[in-house]
Amino acid sequence: MEKLRLVLYGVGAIGSRIAEFLLEKEGVEIVGTIDVAREKVGKDLGDVLALGRRLGVAVSDDPDAVFSKVKADVVVHTTTSFLKQAYPQIAKVVEHGVNVVSTCEELSYPLDLELAKKLNALAEKHGVTVLGTGINPGFLMDTLIIAFTGVCQKVEAIKMVRVINAAKRRASFQKKIGVGLTVDEFNKKIEKKVITAHVGLEQSISMTASALGWKLDKIEVETKAVEAKSGQVAGLKQLARGIRRGKETITLNLQAYVGAEEEYDAITIEGVPSIHGKISPGVHGDLATVAIVVNSIPKVINAEPGLVTMKDLPVPSAALEDMRTYVKK
Ligand SMILES: NC(=O)c1ccc[n+]([C@@H]2O[C@H](COP(=O)([O-])OP(=O)(O)OC[C@H]3O[C@@H](n4cnc5c(N)ncnc54)[C@H](OP(=O)(O)O)[C@@H]3O)[C@@H](O)[C@H]2O)c1
Numbered sequence: 001m002e003k004l005r006l007v008l009y010g011v012g013a014i015g016s017r018i019a020e021f022l023l024e025k026e027g028v029e030i031v032g033t034i035d036v037a038r039e040k041v042g043k044d045l046g047d048v049l050a051l052g053r054r055l056g057v058a059v060s061d062d063p064d065a066v067f068s069k070v071k072a073d074v075v076v077h078t079t080t081s082f083l084k085q086a087y088p089q090i091a092k093v094v095e096h097g098v099n100v101v102s103t104c105e106e107l108s109y110p111l112d113l114e115l116a117k118k119l120n121a122l123a124e125k126h127g128v129t130v131l132g133t134g135i136n137p138g139f140l141m142d143t144l145i146i147a148f149t150g151v152c153q154k155v156e157a158i159k160m161v162r163v164i165n166a167a168k169r170r171a172s173f174q175k176k177i178g179v180g181l182t183v184d185e186f187n188k189k190i191e192k193k194v195i196t197a198h199v200g201l202e203q204s205i206s207m208t209a210s211a212l213g214w215k216l217d218k219i220e221v222e223t224k225a226v227e228a229k230s231g232q233v234a235g236l237k238q239l240a241r242g243i244r245r246g247k248e249t250i251t252l253n254l255q256a257y258v259g260a261e262e263e264y265d266a267i268t269i270e271g272v273p274s275i276h277g278k279i280s281p282g283v284h285g286d287l288a289t290v291a292i293v294v295n296s297i298p299k300v301i302n303a304e305p306g307l308v309t310m311k312d313l314p315v316p317s318a319a320l321e322d323m324r325t326y327v328k329k
Contacts, residue, residue: 001324004297007032007066007098009089010078011040011059013170014103016049017290018076023055025294027322032066033059035079063089067096074297077102081176081199087115090130094122099300100130101293105200107132109142109207109309120307129303133296133310135288136162137200140265141252142207143310148269148277149212155271157249158208162265162282164256166235170286174235177256178225181233186225197223198254201240205250209242211311216250217243226257234258295319298326 006028008015015035022028033045040048046055060066075093080086083106090100090107107130110116123130132138141160149155166174176196178186189195202219209216221240228234235257242250265279299313310316319326 001327004028004074004301004323004327005031005070005072006297007034007070007072007075007093008045008078009034009063009075009093011035011045011048012037012078013172014286014289014293015076015078017286018078018293019045019049021290021294023051025323027324028297030055030057031070031072033057034061034063034066035059036061063092063096067093067098072096072098073301074099074101076293076297077104078293079104081105081196083107083110083112083115087119090119091122094119094126094128094130097126097128099128101296101300102130102132103134103138103289103293104132105134105137106203108134108137108200109203109210110307111202111206116307123307124305127305129300129305130307131296131300131303131309131313133292134200135283135285135292136198136254137204137207138310139288139292139316140283141201141204141254143316145204145208145267145269146211146311147315148267148275149271151273152269152275153272155212155269157247157251157270159251159253159268159270160266161253162255163260163263164235164254164282164285165258165260165263166256167258168263168284169256173256173285174258177235178233179235179258181225182231183225183227183233186233186236190223197236198238198256201238201252201254204252205240205242207309207311208250209244214244214249217246219243226255228257228259235260291318292316298323302326302328 045057086104240252263282265282269275
């Protein structure tokens, strides 16, 4: 079997790390790279990654040109958090008959049902599969919780807390949680959506509720700045609540700020049996996102055509060997 042929759509912070990880792996080759960043377009991917060697793949800002030149099995898409922006990019890839694994948070469990239906129909028509995944959304606050409930007879309430020291995270992450702003600037930028905060809490709650067959009354998300002693914003705290039959049933508590002393991920299921699990220190978001994206590639290639979510795919697992080992078709 030939190596899996992969196109990177987005070579920012995460796309670059995915590229570096892929270069270490057997059975897969990067055959194309798409990005619009002016300083990257036209450059060899090896130069963009500062590898000190050429890879013979130039960054292009023209997806049609890339897909008319190369036949790819899968695209790793890492350009945006928002489905409306991702949709035309992913639709184009799908129309070229290529599977997609994306870090677009809103794609992890699309709440825009019209776009989701359109994308699903397009993917089915072209015989390819589209998945949105990542550490969160994609794993910690949804897939892992859902897996925990697999050993429960009853589930009354779910609580998850994730605490991240943002000092250890990439610049684009620090930017979206407002590090360095004043509280006033933070509030204005959040309100005007100039900074996004963490995107995906509603998607995680919705995916979990759907897996459990729960219909929620509503989901509420609250975002507050965390102020450092200097008066600057160190990051944020976000609380998302899924309300069912008038009762807070799924609570996701995300805290990401510079100086967070204890990093951890803790899941509590109140039910029969009740379960409490704490991952300490918490899972490193960037390393884990790179991993889950790459590990999901064979599962997406093996899946039935359409738009899928993490709860529709087999249990997540590492693809440690030659990537072709895991591909069934
Ligand atoms: N689900 C998860 O757990 C998870 C984890 C990590 C990241 N993410 C998400 O994944 C996305 C990527 O993260 P990142 O840190 O790598 O962001 P980033 O550093 O901003 O990289 C995005 C790259 O895509 C390029 N781009 C933007 N629009 C494009 C378009 N229409 N066509 C081609 N390229 C385009 C950007 O160029 P410009 O700089 O010129 O705009 C940039 O080079 C973010 O939305 C992030 O929130 C999700």
